[in-house]
Amino acid sequence: MEKVAVIGSGIGGLATSIRLALKNYEVSVFEANSFFGGKLSSFEKDGFTFDAGPSLFTAPESIEVLFKIAKKDITSYFTYRSLDESCRYFFANGKKITAQKNVNAFAYEAEKVFGEPSENIKKYLENSRKAYKNIGKLFLDFPLDLSLIAKSETYKALLSVKFPYISKSLNSFNESSFKTSEMVQLFNRFATYNGSNPYKAPAMLSMISSLEQSQGTFYPNGGMISITNALVKLAKDIGVKFHLNSKVEKIETVNETVVGVVVNGKKHKADTVVSNMDIYYTYKNLLTDNSFADKVLKQERSSSAFIFYWGINTTFSELGLHNIFFSEDYKKEFKQIFDDSILPDEPTIYVNITSKYDKNHAPDKSENWFVMVNAPAHNEHNWEEQKEKVKKFIIKQINKGLNTNLENHIVLEDTLSPLNIQEKTASFMGSLYGTSSNSKMAAFFRQQNKSKRYKNLYFCGGSVHPGGGIPLCFKSAKLVADDIQ
Numbered sequence: 001m002e003k004v005a006v007i008g009s010g011i012g013g014l015a016t017s018i019r020l021a022l023k024n025y026e027v028s029v030f031e032a033n034s035f036f037g038g039k040l041s042s043f044e045k046d047g048f049t050f051d052a053g054p055s056l057f058t059a060p061e062s063i064e065v066l067f068k069i070a071k072k073d074i075t076s077y078f079t080y081r082s083l084d085e086s087c088r089y090f091f092a093n094g095k096k097i098t099a100q101k102n103v104n105a106f107a108y109e110a111e112k113v114f115g116e117p118s119e120n121i122k123k124y125l126e127n128s129r130k131a132y133k134n135i136g137k138l139f140l141d142f143p144l145d146l147s148l149i150a151k152s153e154t155y156k157a158l159l160s161v162k163f164p165y166i167s168k169s170l171n172s173f174n175e176s177s178f179k180t181s182e183m184v185q186l187f188n189r190f191a192t193y194n195g196s197n198p199y200k201a202p203a204m205l206s207m208i209s210s211l212e213q214s215q216g217t218f219y220p221n222g223g224m225i226s227i228t229n230a231l232v233k234l235a236k237d238i239g240v241k242f243h244l245n246s247k248v249e250k251i252e253t254v255n256e257t258v259v260g261v262v263v264n265g266k267k268h269k270a271d272t273v274v275s276n277m278d279i280y281y282t283y284k285n286l287l288t289d290n291s292f293a294d295k296v297l298k299q300e301r302s303s304s305a306f307i308f309y310w311g312i313n314t315t316f317s318e319l320g321l322h323n324i325f326f327s328e329d330y331k332k333e334f335k336q337i338f339d340d341s342i343l344p345d346e347p348t349i350y351v352n353i354t355s356k357y358d359k360n361h362a363p364d365k366s367e368n369w370f371v372m373v374n375a376p377a378h379n380e381h382n383w384e385e386q387k388e389k390v391k392k393f394i395i396k397q398i399n400k401g402l403n404t405n406l407e408n409h410i411v412l413e414d415t416l417s418p419l420n421i422q423e424k425t426a427s428f429m430g431s432l433y434g435t436s437s438n439s440k441m442a443a444f445f446r447q448q449n450k451s452k453r454y455k456n457l458y459f460c461g462g463s464v465h466p467g468g469g470i471p472l473c474f475k476s477a478k479l480v481a482d483d484i485q
Contacts, residue, residue: 005272006274009276023481034245063078072234088320090326107122132210171199194469221358223354246264248277251275253454272457303338303431306375306387311412313366314367341376343381373390
């Protein structure tokens with residue numbers, strides 16, 4: 001039986017290990033931390049439970065298929081519910097709207113609140129859905145290589161591409177699609193789903209909105225950590241071996257063919273190695289291949305995040321699971337993140353509250369707040385100095401939006417900076433998605449799933465093709481497993 005060593009137990013690594021074990025490979029997963037999941041982990045403190053990282057669950061079919069091919073009943077491992085709303089939006093001008101799952105209801109509400117013609121929203125989302133179906137799935141579900149160019153479906157997809165998707169930035173495209181500044185800002189937000197700048201990223205990213213608004217959002221019962229727990233249990237049940245506190249120090253090669261890994265000073269032979277680790281660190285630290293590492297650095301890093309985990313000793317009926325408090329000057333916010341490399345003076349604020357659905361995530365009459373603002377990738381920043389400044393702004397904006405005194409209700413606080421993200425998850429510079437999509441060709445420069453230089457070396461996860469985010473990490477796992485077989 002051929003041996004496969006998987007480096008890292010993030011979503012991409014877990015899904016890859018499951019797919020390969022089902023193809024009768026002997027799979028061992030080496031995780032440097034004492035916990036599974038990489039960014040998709042959780043922690044508990046003083047009666048409050050927090051998902052540490054990703055908080056949005058879409059495309060549940062991505063996880064369902066793993067249990068289907070394993071011939072296991074998913075409900076024994078994992079359950080989730082469909083949500084009637086995707087997000088509650090609070091704008092700087094005092095207006096607010098709930099993005100309902102029902103597109104017609106959402107469109108009519110936007111017309112009533114903002115004066116945005118409902119047909120504009122319905123048309124935009126329908127075009128986004130078609131773009132994802134015709135273009136997105138093709139380029140996300142297959143390797144970006146000559147085999148893709150040879151597919152007849154590629155030519156059909158290219159013919160279906162509207163010129164503005166290529167020629168315009170997402171912001172320019174949205175300005176031509178909507179009448180009101182609120183709807184432009186709302187749909188600009190989807191560029192942040194892969195850590196990009198809507199004023200530079202291509203309009204093609206408009207298709208991301210179809211995943212959330214047209215296909216719906218979901219809540220995994222128990223929180224996002226339940227995804228990690230379900231995958232780990234499934235992997236163990238089908239024979240995957242896990243090694244926690246096992247930092248891979250080197251990928252061993254002979255004549256540019258991988259032969260195993262070195263873990264905590266001990267050699268482990270492997271016929272194939274799959275790295276779920278950040279691609280820069282894989283080349284720089286595990287292969288000591290500075291030339292390839294330098295190529296990665298030529299691509300702009302994605303944004304990072306600064307996160308506050310707050311225990312709140314009251315409840316807010318105005319808030320749902322997902323909430324956004326928009327900044328007044330969105331363009332300035334992204335200029336400061338990407339051009340000035342500083343934490344924005346007035347950032348957009350995201351608040352996630354899982355205790356809305358899992359009551360045991362907070363004490364009685366309390367809530368667990370995951371509060372995040374977009375931040376630049378780490379580069380000699382002093383995050384401790386900036387923490388209090390951004391905290392004051394967050395509290396000021398939320399107080400304004402909810403007419404409250406939030407500072408009187410925070411009974412617990414923990415934080416996570418871009419530097420912390422780099423240290424805990426080995427994401428270079430704390431970039432959440434590896435590289436940004438701030439250019440038309442960014443997707444084509446992203447690291448492919450199969451190494452061109454090292455035989456039997458593969459890559460999965462958010463820093464490689466097809467990109468960051470949970471659904472795309474699942475896709476990277478399928479691409480790797482199919483290629484290995």
